[in-house]
Amino acid sequence: MKRVGWILVTVCLLLWTLPLNGQAVELQTAGKSAVLMDVATGTVLYEQNAHEPLAPASVTKVMTMLLIMEAIDSGKIGWDDTVTASEAAAAKGGSQIYLKVGEQMSVTDMVKSIAVSSANDCACAMAEHIAGSEPAFVEMMNQRASELGMNDTHFVNCTGLDDDDSAKEHRTSAYDIALMSRELLKNHPDIKKYTTIWMDTVRGGVFGLANTNKMVRFYSGCTGLKTGFTSGAGYCLSASAARDGMELIAVVMGAKTSKDRFAACKSMLDYGFANFAIYTPVLQEGASVPVTLGEADSVAAVPAGEINLLVDKSQRNSIGTELALDETVTAPVSRGQRLGTLTIKAGEQILSQIPLVAESAVSRLTWGQLTLRLLRRIAMAGD
Numbered sequence: 001m002k003r004v005g006w007i008l009v010t011v012c013l014l015l016w017t018l019p020l021n022g023q024a025v026e027l028q029t030a031g032k033s034a035v036l037m038d039v040a041t042g043t044v045l046y047e048q049n050a051h052e053p054l055a056p057a058s059v060t061k062v063m064t065m066l067l068i069m070e071a072i073d074s075g076k077i078g079w080d081d082t083v084t085a086s087e088a089a090a091a092k093g094g095s096q097i098y099l100k101v102g103e104q105m106s107v108t109d110m111v112k113s114i115a116v117s118s119a120n121d122c123a124c125a126m127a128e129h130i131a132g133s134e135p136a137f138v139e140m141m142n143q144r145a146s147e148l149g150m151n152d153t154h155f156v157n158c159t160g161l162d163d164d165d166s167a168k169e170h171r172t173s174a175y176d177i178a179l180m181s182r183e184l185l186k187n188h189p190d191i192k193k194y195t196t197i198w199m200d201t202v203r204g205g206v207f208g209l210a211n212t213n214k215m216v217r218f219y220s221g222c223t224g225l226k227t228g229f230t231s232g233a234g235y236c237l238s239a240s241a242a243r244d245g246m247e248l249i250a251v252v253m254g255a256k257t258s259k260d261r262f263a264a265c266k267s268m269l270d271y272g273f274a275n276f277a278i279y280t281p282v283l284q285e286g287a288s289v290p291v292t293l294g295e296a297d298s299v300a301a302v303p304a305g306e307i308n309l310l311v312d313k314s315q316r317n318s319i320g321t322e323l324a325l326d327e328t329v330t331a332p333v334s335r336g337q338r339l340g341t342l343t344i345k346a347g348e349q350i351l352s353q354i355p356l357v358a359e360s361a362v363s364r365l366t367w368g369q370l371t372l373r374l375l376r377r378i379a380m381a382g383d
Contacts, residue, residue, distance in 0.1 A: 025271065027046060027267050027268055028264065029046075029264040030252075030256065031234070031235075031236075031255040032049060032052065032054055033049035033050060033251075033253045033254065034048040034264060035047050035174040035251045036269070036271070037181075037182060037248065038247075038248055039186055039240070039246075039249060040308035041310045042182060044175070045268075046272075049174070050175040051152050051174075051175050052173055053153070054171060055167070055233035056160055056177060056228055058095065059227070060158065060159060061226055062177065063141050063145065064123050064127065064137075064141070064159075065114060065191055065226075066184045066188070067137070068130065069190065077129065079106070079108045083106070084104050086125065088124060088128070089122075093120065093161065094120045094161050094163075095118040095119060097113050105125075107129075109203075110126050111126070111191075120161060123159050124158060124159065138156060141155045142155050144180075145172075148176075152171070152172060152176045153173070153176045154172075156169050161230070162233065174252070178238070178249050181238045184225070195213075195223065195240075197211060213226065215241075220243070221242050222241045223240045223241055223242050223247065224238075224239070225239060227261075233254065235261040236252065237261040239262075239266075241273075248273065250266075250272075251265075252264040276312060279309045279311045280307055281309070281319075281321050281342065281344055283301075283302070283323075283356075287300065287323065289339050289358075291328070291329055291330070291331050291333060291362050292329070293331045294332070294364060294365065295331070295362060295364075296362045299362050300360070301325055301358065303342065303354050303355070303356060303357075304356070318347045319344065320344075320346075321344050321345070322343040329358075331362050332362065332363055335357075335359070336357045338356070338357055339356050339357055341354065341355060341356060342354040
């Protein structure tokens with residue numbers, strides 16, 4: 001009995017120290033590969049053949065939309081800019097809004113058509129508008145993929161179409177799709193104005209759009225993101241949703257049916273929301289360190305960056321924080337200078353140790369300022 005008891009204790013300890021991922025979980029993900037990722041932290045909560053390079057079909061357009069949003073946010077292009085459809089854009093097959101050669105449309109309507117209806121013609125038109133040609137835009141796509149650490153990825157077009165021989169080299173993985181989806185959602189939230197549209201119109205209300213991502217309508221908190229299908233790629237989906245301050249991305253590739261891909265992403269998202277939460281510790285007011293020989297008597301201590309900690313929901317009630325600050329610091333103090341550590345614990349288990357730094361710079365007093373301060377103190381003592 002004692003031996004059995006020790007075995008049970010050992011098993012419990014092992015379960016407590018398991019990393020926050022879904023490798024120990026069995027989920028219904030009927031596809032060739034799958035990933036569940038937290039947007040705030042990038043933590044992988046579940047994975048299945050996550051790094052296998054596969055054809056992504058129109059999920060490719062997550063990268064296309066990312067580059068469009070980066071061009072907009074940088075001021076290179078504007079939402080009201082006019083985009084003219086080229087012969088190449090108008091000739092694109094697959095999902096489209098049937099652009100005519102020379103037809104003009106705003107960037108807003110182009111992005112809406114890409115996000116909602118997966119319009120290949122609009123994706124090509126936007127690629128040409130930004131880079132001058134689709135091949136030049138594809139170079140940008142591959143460069144951005146490299147910067148994001150998408151090591152399983154090589155793009156050959158901006159649409160995901162596999163209607164020519166070069167498309168055999170157009171590959172990415174479920175993990176890489178999650179990476180670019182996270183970058184798009186986290187740093188360009190305006191895209192959600194379009195990825196959450198269920199039905200809309202362009203061309204002054206004449207041409208209707210219906211979202212290919214049925215989760216937008218049927219999954220609570222859905223924020224997007226992109227479907228994909230070709231006969232070679234199968235049914236693919238990068239689905240995102242936000243609940244209770246946490247946003248997740250579920251990716252499935254190579255599902256046999258459209259129903260399978262939606263069921264797979266729903267299963268992963270349900271698992272994530274049921275078992276995990278984002279914990280954001282609140283630093284006590286007035287956390288500061290006294291400054292010696294400084295123009296200010298103290299400097300505020302703040303976290304070095306945004307604090308978003310992904311935790312198992314079972315840990316939430318046991319989470320606490322410990323604050324350790326330097327007793328004093330001598331001027332000059334630079335902004336961002338290390339002043340201490342915020343330790344986050346669940347019971348005795350350390351979850352994270354976050355550097356605390358100076359919120360602002362503090363200059364050193366000059367000899368003249370020191371002399372003046374000394375004279376004031378002497379005068380006050382005389383009173």
